[in-house]
Amino acid sequence: MSIFQRFFGSSNDRKVKAMTARIGKVNALEPKMQALSDAELRGKTEEFRGRLAQGASLDDLMEEAFAVVREASRRAIGLRHFDVQLVGGMILHQGGIAEMRTGEGKTLVATLPVYLNALAGKGVHVITVNDYLAQRDSEWMGQIYRFLGMSVGVIVHGLSQGQRHDAYGSDITYGTNNEFGFDYLRDNLVYEAGEMVQRGHNFAIVDEVDSILIDEARTPLIISGPTEDRSEFYKTIDVVVKELIKDATTFEHDEKQKQVILTEDGAERIEEILQEGGHLAEDSAGLYDAANVSVVHHVNQALRANILYQRDKDYIVRAGEVILIDEFTGRMMHGRRLSEGLHQAIEAKEGAVIQPENQTLASVTIQNYFRLYSKLSGMTGTAATEAQEFLDIYKMDVAEIPTNRPVTRIDDDDEVYRTSAEKNQAIIVQIEDCYRRGQPILVGTVSIEKSEQLSEMLKAHKFEIDGKKKTGIPHSVLNARYHEQEALIVADAGMPGAVTIATNMAGRGTDIQLGGNVDMRVAKWRDEQRGLGIEVTPEMAVARKGEIEAEIKDSKEQSLAAGGLFVLGTERHESRRIDNQLRGRTGRQGDPGHSKFFLSCEDDLLRIFAGERLDSIMRTFGVQEGEAITHRWLNAAIQKAQTRVEQRNYEIRKNLLKYDDVVNDQRKAVFEQRAEFMTATDLSEIIREMRLDTIEDFVSRHLPPKAYAEQWDIDGLDAHVREWLGLELPIREWAAEDGIANEEIEQRIVAAADARAAEREEQVGDHMRTVEKSFLLQMIDLQWREHLMHLDHLRNVIGLRGYGQRDPLQEYKTEAFSLFEKLLTDLRQNVTRWLMTVEFQFEEPPQPPPGQYFEVHMDPLSGENAAQMGLLPDGIPADQREALPVAALPQGWEDTGRNAPCPCGSGKKFKHCHGALV
CATH class of the missing domain: 3.40.50.300 (P-loop containing nucleotide triphosphate hydrolases)
Known part of the structure; x- marks a missing residue:
């Protein structure tokens, strides 16, 4: 080759x-x-x-x-x-x-x-x-x-x-x-x-x-809407879990798989605590009784919040709000929340204001x-x-794509130390050396916590320069805490002797230019003048820009003479791409540059995948304190560890996509059909087809085609016709007629239903087409919302079928298809029922309360991937959620079926929402 x-x-x-x-x-x-x-x-x-x-x-x-x-x-x-x-x-x-x-x-x-x-x-x-x-x-x-x-x-x-x-x-x-x-x-x-x-x-x-x-x-x-407030329960469970995890034997933490589960001893201990506190259902057989599934869910989420999620690494707390941090860019992710109560568990852990849980209204994967x-x-x-x-x-x-000019950057082999303390000391020595020589240096860290630890060490570092003793190396810190100053800090990172500590450099969007960035410096100067109340004229701006360009030209020559930008990685990231992005910050457009990574056996990547083995090798070869080992074979071994992690993450994404592909065709069909209904002016023919299909379903269910008349369920059909079509018909007398067939009974019901529909249309008048469209769109949304909830619950438990030697994905496809068929049937029947039975009263629609919808980005190891990652099912069934505190039913809701979606739009069944109160 x-x-x-x-x-x-x-x-x-x-x-x-x-x-x-x-x-x-x-x-x-x-x-x-x-x-x-x-x-x-x-x-x-x-x-x-x-x-x-x-x-x-x-x-x-x-x-x-x-x-x-x-x-x-x-x-x-x-x-x-x-x-x-x-x-x-x-x-x-x-x-x-x-x-x-x-x-x-x-x-x-x-x-x-x-x-x-x-x-x-x-x-x-x-x-x-x-x-x-x-x-x-x-x-x-x-x-x-x-x-x-x-x-x-x-x-x-x-x-x-x-x-x-x-x-x-x-x-x-x-x-x-x-x-x-x-x-x-x-x-x-x-x-x-x-x-x-x-x-x-x-x-x-x-x-x-x-x-x-x-x-x-x-x-x-995911776009979601609020559900009931359970903030006090989250606080209670958080206190219990914090007490429990003081004993490390009560849980098992798998760092490779990023999972934490209770041990047998831990489950017994927490069951005792919850039983004493009266938090388990009365007459239940124990923690894992079906009646306590909601409690188990909250315990699991509180355990994950306290063990897996670390402050200043996975999230920060600002003004009482828990804000997630992107592990790849180090940026705050405003507006994103973890799903299934995990974010609320973290809020309870940190003593922040606990926001209500959300219910999925619509979702789509990035892919x-x-x-x-x-x-x-x-x-x-x-x-x-x-x-x-x-x-x-x-x-x-x-x-x-080839570079415009040849790359002259020097990439050194990684230096590996036994302990973090030795590595940090070597990093400080390297930073001091660059600072002395006037070489700009960019130091990449993997978390806010580590960037701030390094910042404190630099502030306390004592050294001598030009015969004078000094304390502290001047530096800038770029992480999620200083997100607003990002562009300015990055733009000045190429100044002679500049020391910049950055938490991940992926997608920063601002180049580090040796000597500084002219545009950024001019913008900063304009802001300073504005702050002093000075109006900047075009002549002043041109003059100042010329001065800045001259200053930057001198600074660039100093930085070039010192060797260009030095990039120092304090740890290897799980993804090679993030390391390559950090390295790529130096050596731009043919500039000279240097890069090196400093590692230790205590770093997360090495500790999890090769820590003990590497430490024993270093002991065997007699590596002294403060000494490092460097070899291209070692680089290859580290890359192999990174490749394994990348492959695992790829499997997570691929599994997520396989399951979402099952729903994607359904989502497209529903969204396309919804758009067609929304743009149509007359849906009467579609509504009539739904009515005919509904009647056909009822008749075929109660009067099977090949059954004898004695086997017909006349009472059941009569009840359905009364409840769903609002018709009082002599079905029992019809069935008693000699030689009558089920098809003829169906035709009589259809004729009566058409007459009833025509009568209602005459009452409503010109508004009927608008009413039909409104009811149809609302019912599609309600049914789709409930369908998504069922699919979420299905994903949580489908993985267990693997124990029965059945493919979880194939099982999920089969069940999802059945649920979708049920969605279509329920849609036809509910639209028919609403339009045939609800009394209409026209008034201005109420304005939705502010903040009704939330945009969330789910936790990759929660819910969607729980089955694939081997986690236990912990979803909360819809029938165990509390009913909304509403005093009385609005007019027209009295005839809503017990199992129909509640007209309030909550997405719950009527019997578990407003219907539970009557």
Whole structure:
């Protein structure tokens, strides 16, 4: 293979080489574009659209469109695309992933395929990892698009429905993956077509594609509504569990699988405590009695909250609120909550305000949302390690784009120490050395806690420089606590002698430029002047920018002379990509750079996978205190451990997707049918078909086709016709007639039902079509909500069927299909019943209370994956939830069936909601 590659190149080389001829055509057009006036260049957009309308394809326009964007970029923002950036643009246009090193200008690359695909007028979505980048890129790159006569919108948290509608109506829309996904779900909860904000899924480019489509994809997006408040119960269980775990023999903690379970002794102890406190159901046989399933669920979640989730690593507490931290980017994830009471358990643990539990209204996985797009592409600095997953799930090829200038970075082998104390001492020595020589250094940590520990050590460090004794090395800390200063801290990390400690560097979006960042420094100066009440004139801004550029030029020369940016990793991450992203921060655009990782046998990755063995090897070879071992074999062993963890995470995502694929077809069918109903003006024929199907179901159930008349269940049919159709019919007399067949009885019921429907329509008048549509949409939502709840409970227990030598996934498919058939039957029957029995009274609809819906990102090891990860089922059955405290039934609800969904919209059965009170 190596000989073959030597002559013909790798598949990636051949892929990139195939673009060379087309790049030549783009370059050949450059003089022609430069000769055009601004108006003529802008006029190219309408010219291209006209050619598309006449039958030309986007591929036919590609070279010319790229040349137009390159020239527009040069005029609008002063940046000209390199040839390798043109290659990246072509890969994105083809629906692939462009892997480009940090500093190679991925943001600018996206403008090429975005403009080309936006010409079709169907909308292009550019997805980023956070609101800051979405806002920044839409303004920065938006200058190019607007120069060429295109509209640009941005979707960020907090926009109104109208603002979102306008943003999606633009030619190009920027936003985060969460905003796009939640808007898709919200669009399928509205009752008027005009309230939908998205206009289809044509083409999307995902920035930091590995972070969004791999890391984020372990957990689905969920829109949920509130249920009853059980905050006191969470506090009670938390106190019990905290007392229990003081004895380590009461639980088993598996760090590899990230699981914690009670031991037999622990279960007995907690049963005694709960029994004494009166928290178990009366007359129950013990903790694991069916009546106590809710208590067991809360105990398991409190155990996980106290053992698995660590403050300042997995979450932080700010202003009494528990905010999750993204393990891959180190950012706070506002608005995201763990599911099934786990977030409430953490709030109880920290003494924070406990928010009510939520019930799922709609959900979708990241994978299935992005697979809605007709064409999907992405870009990142690290995708090659996950190339197989991108191909398997998203059908996207990864292409490694060559750098514009050769990489001169030096990557040292890892240094491994026996203890964390020895490693930390070596890290301090390395930081001091860089600080003395004026070399900027970026120190990467894996948690807030460790970044702050290192910060304290630097503050206390005593050293001597130029004959003077000093205490403390000046440094900046970037983690979730200082999230707001992120761009500013990163921009100054290339200053001579700058020491920056960062918790993960994935998708930061701001380059570390040696000497500093001109734009950031100018923006900071403007803010300072504004704070002093000084109005900045254009002349002052130009003068100050010139001074800053001169200062940065001097600083850059000092940083280059010291060896460029030094990247120091204090620990290996579970994912190789995160380590590669940290390394990629240095050596941008041909700059010199250096990177090294310092490890110890006490680090989580090594301790869990090879700690004892590695420690014994170091003892055997007589490694002294403070000494490190370094070898390429050791690097390979660490990579192998990382690969195992990555493979496990891939299995979690793959399992999640397999189960969600079962529901995805059902979700698409329901959402598409719902959209059709919402846009239709007359649903009377569909309503009648539902009524006929309902009557047919009743008759076939009580009067089986091949049964004798003596075997007919006349009483049952009569009861159903009274309850569900509101009809008083002489069915018993009909059945007594000689020679009558069940088909004739069915026809008589149909005739009576049609007459009743016509009579009701005459009473309601012109409003009937609106009433039918409203009832149908509400009932779809209620039934779908209950269906999702049943599927959640099914997922929690389906794994146990593996003990019976049955495939849990196949069992889940079968049961999910049966549940979906039941959903359709219930939908027909409930819509028929409502329209035939409910008394109508028209008034202004009540406004929903604020905060009625929540957007949550589920915990990957909770609920969705519980069965696959070997966890015990711990869902709370719907019939064990408390009834809502409502004084009396609203008018028209008295005839609601006991097993029908409650008209209040809670998603519960009537008998467990308002019906429980009468």
